[in-house]
Amino acid sequence: MNTPSFRIGDLDIRSFSDGILRTSLDMIVNMERAQSEGLVGGTDNGWLFIPVNNFAFRREGKTLLIDAGAGNTMQPTLGKLPENLRAGGIPPESVDYIVLTHIHPDHANGLVDDKGEAIYPNAEILVHADEYDFWMAENQPGDSAKLQAVRDRNKFNMRPYRERTRRMRDGEEVLGCTPILAAGHSPGHTCWRVMSGRESFLAWGDIVHLSAVQISHPDTALTYDLDPDKARQSRHRILDMAANERVVVAGAHVNAPGFGHVVRKGATYAFESA
Numbered sequence: 049m050n051t052p053s054f055r056i057g058d059l060d061i062r063s064f065s066d067g068i069l070r071t072s073l074d075m076i077v078n079m080e081r082a083q084s085e086g087l088v089g090g091t092d093n094g095w096l097f098i099p100v101n102n103f104a105f106r107r108e109g110k111t112l113l114i115d116a117g118a119g120n121t122m123q124p125t126l127g128k129l130p131e132n133l134r135a136g137g138i139p140p141e142s143v144d145y146i147v148l149t150h151i152h153p154d155h156a157n158g159l160v161d162d163k164g165e166a167i168y169p170n171a172e173i174l175v176h177a178d179e180y181d182f183w184m185a186e187n188q189p190g191d192s193a194k195l196q197a198v199r200d201r202n203k204f205n206m207r208p209y210r211e212r213t214r215r216m217r218d219g220e221e222v223l224g225c226t227p228i229l230a231a232g233h234s235p236g237h238t239c240w241r242v243m244s245g246r247e248s249f250l251a252w253g254d255i256v257h258l259s260a261v262q263i264s265h266p267d268t269a270l271t272y273d274l275d276p277d278k279a280r281q282s283r284h285r286i287l288d289m290a291a292n293e294r295v296v297v298a299g300a301h302v303n304a305p306g307f308g309h310v311v312r313k314g315a316t317y318a319f320e321s322a
């Protein structure tokens with residue numbers, strides 16, 4: 049199968065879809081519906097469909113996968129990552145590292161099957177320490193029911209990997225991958241910079257969840273953001289960095305296959321697919 053790919057230095061970064069996520073403009077907390085409808089080009093009563101992109105590459109004989117999709121936990125249109133990887137010549141058993149941008153259902157529920165067995169039995173996890181520690185902590189009495197449910201599920205997701213999870217911090221590096229903490233959407237939400245020679249690319253996870261809205265309007269917050277103000281600051285910082293450096297970005301929810309550049313547009317930004 050020919051998978052879309054992008055060359056960075058001597059790496060071929062390939063994009064693998066987990067499928068299509070049905071989502072809603074109702075999750076936007078600070079924009080009028082008419083404006084968001086206009087930005088996304090119309091919806092079916094507020095419903096719209098966004099891609100769930102994952103990325104894989106080989107380096108020094110190892111196979112790295114960025115994020116792990118939703119598995120069969122969310123919608124029937126998701127959970128396609130393992131079969132798409134297989135079709136692209138990457139059986140899940142051959143994955144050596146899974147690099148997590150954050151531990152949310154559409155990025156991490158696909159780590160395990162229904163019984164909690166690892167889909168990627170030989171993979172080591174790279175995840176920011178802040179993200180891992182937050183989700184592996186005990187639930188607190190004041191936590192919302194939703195937060196507690198995600199935390200319980202995340203412990204289930206991580207269980208078979210706990211002995212082979214590397215908690216990382218900014219500045220540390222594994223196989224050219226360095227985490228850049230960009231918290232807010234989740235407490236340890238991370239953009240991963242991958243260097244090859246003088247080139248680099250940035251897997252930015254959910255720095256934007258609704259790309260048609262949040263790149264041109266970075267102040268737009270979502271109900272999914274655990275800390276909307278922090279998420280806003282992180283979004284501005286990463287968009288600014290991506291535009292300054294002209295780095296190739298890879299977004300989990302930007303137009304498939306997900307590669308592009310951020311350019312300045314007046315006081316804000318636009319995305320150019322690569």
Ligand SMILES: [Zn+2]
Binds near residue numbers: 154257
């Ligand atoms: Zn997401």
